[in-house]
Amino acid sequence: MTEHQPSATQLPASPIAMSPFGAPASEPVPDFALDRPRDPEWYKRAVFYEVLVRGFQDANGDGTGDLRGLTSRMDYLQWLGIDCIWLLPIYESPLRDGGYDISDYMKVLPDYGTIGDFVELVEEAHKRGIRVIADLVMNHTSDQHPWFQASRNDPDGPFGDFYVWSDDPDKYADARIIFVDTETSNWTFDPVRGQYYWHRFFSHQPDLNFENPNVQDAMIEVLRFWLDLGIDGFRLDAVPYLYEREGTNCENLKETHEYLKRIRTEVDKLYPDRVLLAEANQWPADVVQYFGDEETGGNECHMAFHFPLMPRIFMAVRREQRYPISEILAQTPKIPAGCQWGIFLRNHDELTLEMVTDDERDYMYAEYAKDPQMKANIGIRRRLAALLDNDRNQLELFTALLLSLPGSPVMYYGDEIGMGDNIWLGDRDGVRTPMQWTPDRNGGFSSCDPQRLYLPPIMDPIYGYQSLNVEAQQRSPGSLLQWTRRMIEIRKRHPVFGLGAYEELTSSNPSVLAFVREYDARSALPRWGRREGGTAEGAGGREWEQPTPWEHDETDRILCVNNLSRFPQPVELDLRRFIGVTPVECMGGVTFPPIGELPYLLTLPGHGFYWFQLPPPREDLER
Numbered sequence: 001m002t003e004h005q006p007s008a009t010q011l012p013a014s015p016i017a018m019s020p021f022g023a024p025a026s027e028p029v030p031d032f033a034l035d036r037p038r039d040p041e042w043y044k045r046a047v048f049y050e051v052l053v054r055g056f057q058d059a060n061g062d063g064t065g066d067l068r069g070l071t072s073r074m075d076y077l078q079w080l081g082i083d084c085i086w087l088l089p090i091y092e093s094p095l096r097d098g099g100y101d102i103s104d105y106m107k108v109l110p111d112y113g114t115i116g117d118f119v120e121l122v123e124e125a126h127k128r129g130i131r132v133i134a135d136l137v138m139n140h141t142s143d144q145h146p147w148f149q150a151s152r153n154d155p156d157g158p159f160g161d162f163y164v165w166s167d168d169p170d171k172y173a174d175a176r177i178i179f180v181d182t183e184t185s186n187w188t189f190d191p192v193r194g195q196y197y198w199h200r201f202f203s204h205q206p207d208l209n210f211e212n213p214n215v216q217d218a219m220i221e222v223l224r225f226w227l228d229l230g231i232d233g234f235r236l237d238a239v240p241y242l243y244e245r246e247g248t249n250c251e252n253l254k255e256t257h258e259y260l261k262r263i264r265t266e267v268d269k270l271y272p273d274r275v276l277l278a279e280a281n282q283w284p285a286d287v288v289q290y291f292g293d294e295e296t297g298g299n300e301c302h303m304a305f306h307f308p309l310m311p312r313i314f315m316a317v318r319r320e321q322r323y324p325i326s327e328i329l330a331q332t333p334k335i336p337a338g339c340q341w342g343i344f345l346r347n348h349d350e351l352t353l354e355m356v357t358d359d360e361r362d363y364m365y366a367e368y369a370k371d372p373q374m375k376a377n378i379g380i381r382r383r384l385a386a387l388l389d390n391d392r393n394q395l396e397l398f399t400a401l402l403l404s405l406p407g408s409p410v411m412y413y414g415d416e417i418g419m420g421d422n423i424w425l426g427d428r429d430g431v432r433t434p435m436q437w438t439p440d441r442n443g444g445f446s447s448c449d450p451q452r453l454y455l456p457p458i459m460d461p462i463y464g465y466q467s468l469n470v471e472a473q474q475r476s477p478g479s480l481l482q483w484t485r486r487m488i489e490i491r492k493r494h495p496v497f498g499l500g501a502y503e504e505l506t507s508s509n510p511s512v513l514a515f516v517r518e519y520d521a522r523s524a525l526p527r528w529g530r531r532e533g534g535t536a537e538g539a540g541g542r543e544w545e546q547p548t549p550w551e552h553d554e555t556d557r558i559l560c561v562n563n564l565s566r567f568p569q570p571v572e573l574d575l576r577r578f579i580g581v582t583p584v585e586c587m588g589g590v591t592f593p594p595i596g597e598l599p600y601l602l603t604l605p606g607h608g609f610y611w612f613q614l615p616p617p618r619e620d621l622e623r
């Protein structure tokens with residue numbers, strides 16, 4: 001622990017030490033050795049937190065964040081209440097694409113530490129009930145990877161076919177270019193081999209050739225290597241692009257899905273409680289394919305990001321109308337029983353506008369990227385607070401939506417304190433600056449000379465680390481950080497947010513988005529491990545039949561009402577289905593008037609929202 005970090009005893013005591021289901025709020029992650037079963041569906045209720053290791057905490061004073069630094073901040077993450085850390089790539093890499101250009105899958109980048117540091121990180125996280133997943137880039141490697149060097153130098157050698165080579169740069173012409181700011185073609189000529197190689201991203205990131213069974217096997221070996229070290233899963237980066245076929249756009253091909261099914265089978269065989277999270281920036285109908293077959297409960301990825309929802313949250317609030325959100329959720333197909341969406345507001349990339357229409361994209365640029373410097377590829381390179389003009393009401397509304405819409409929320413490091421960005425840094429570095437811990441040198445991120453930092457910290461008068469930092473916000477009960485922590489706590493008290501059905505309520509006021517989240521454990525779908533077709537076996541040959549602590553006979557219902565307008569708004573909701581229920585506001589526990597026959601009238605301040613628990617009417621409880 002560093003000197004600036006509050007120790008667990010200094011942190012304000014959590015008012016919710018126990019979940020309503022009797023389990024401590026964050027139990028250690030059970031180990032295979034213990035006789036308690038692991039919970040194979042933990043990801044459905046988890047709050048995820050995306051960490052740029054390079055930018056979180058520097059333990060050895062070299063100006064770059066590292067694994068030991070992150071481990072030293074584990075108490076903070078536990079205090080915040082997050083359930084799972086997602087590590088951006090930690091592998092050996094020349095770092096020309098933030099580590100997504102891997103040069104050795106089995107090594108940790110020395111700047112970040114060692115395999116031993118990684119194992120320690122996972123252990124320290126598990127002790128605190130926090131899981132750890134990491135990015136895995138299967139689609140491509142760095143051109144520095146020994147496989148690529150062997151492939152270009154020795155076309156007939158064992159790695160000759162590890163990449164996609166061609167004499168014809170017009171092949172697969174229907175595939176779009178993704179990094180339009182830097183690339184003009186998906187092919188680049190290699191003078192060493194005298195052929196073109198295929199790449200969906202930067203030209204220094206050649207795509208692996210998944211037609212080659214050796215590539216398929218090599219990648220499974222990589223997965224196993226990290227799973228054996230105790231990792232809880234992977235964010236599968238750029239997963240739609242594994243295969244190519246002439247006459248198609250080379251995305252979401254059936255061969256890609258077959259390979260993912262194979263990976264899932266391998267993972268389930270030995271590691272039954274790990275998670276695969278698909279990064280597939282696609283339309284909902286295409287993304288749901290990454291969950292696999294409905295009748296199996298899901299046999300590809302357990303989770304997938306909901307890319308089209310994200311820009312529509314920004315659009316709906318700026319237009320002060322719920323329709324962009326309502327429409328995309330209405331178009332989102334049902335997902336298999338064992339699966340979950342990952343939802344997010346911002347991440348380490350540009351706010352992508354690939355999944356919107358041309359008109360919507362123009363609108364988003366006009367509203368959220370007023371300076372051309374804010375644009376990157378097909379998107380906007382800004383952080384959440386900057387996009388929302390640092391408006392506290394909007395920050396709260398967006399966070400409330402993130403924590404209540406269907407799916408598991410994925411927060412981006414620094415957004416919990418409203419960190420700013422630096423649009424003058426290259427590529428997407430503007431949203432990857434050092435985490436701001438204290439008002440001290442380098443924001444408490446590193447003790448090095450400021451010139452040595454991997455990127456300059458934010459120092460402007462609004463978002464600068466001198467005033468905006470974790471230490472200051474931990475001391476201020478009304479800070480965004482304290483508020484966010486409280487909201488996470490409330491979410492964790494109600495597993496319905498992760499598990500429940502979603503039903504939008506229509507109202508005559510288009511500025512208000514109201515919905516009910518509802519979960520009834522008694523009628524819930526069969527649990528994994530007890531599905532038809534036999535039981536799955538955990539390591540050690542044990543069946544996962546024992547219910548997890550939260551899986552008691554519980555029902556829960558939450559009504560969420562959000563005012564997307566900057567002005568106060570009234571709304572009348574038809575809540576007759578809940579007649580006799582007395583709504584209880586979740587933040588303060590205040591009871592509201594009981595629901596009767598008449599439309600239920602609520603008034604909301606500009607950008608205000610309510611979360612109400614709808615407990616069963618008294619007579620039901622007494623029955």
Ligand code: GLC
Pocket residue numbers: 097098100101137201237238348349
């Ligand atoms: C993913 C990552 C992005 C990276 C790209 C290419 O989209 O999120 O940061 O540049 O893959 O690897």
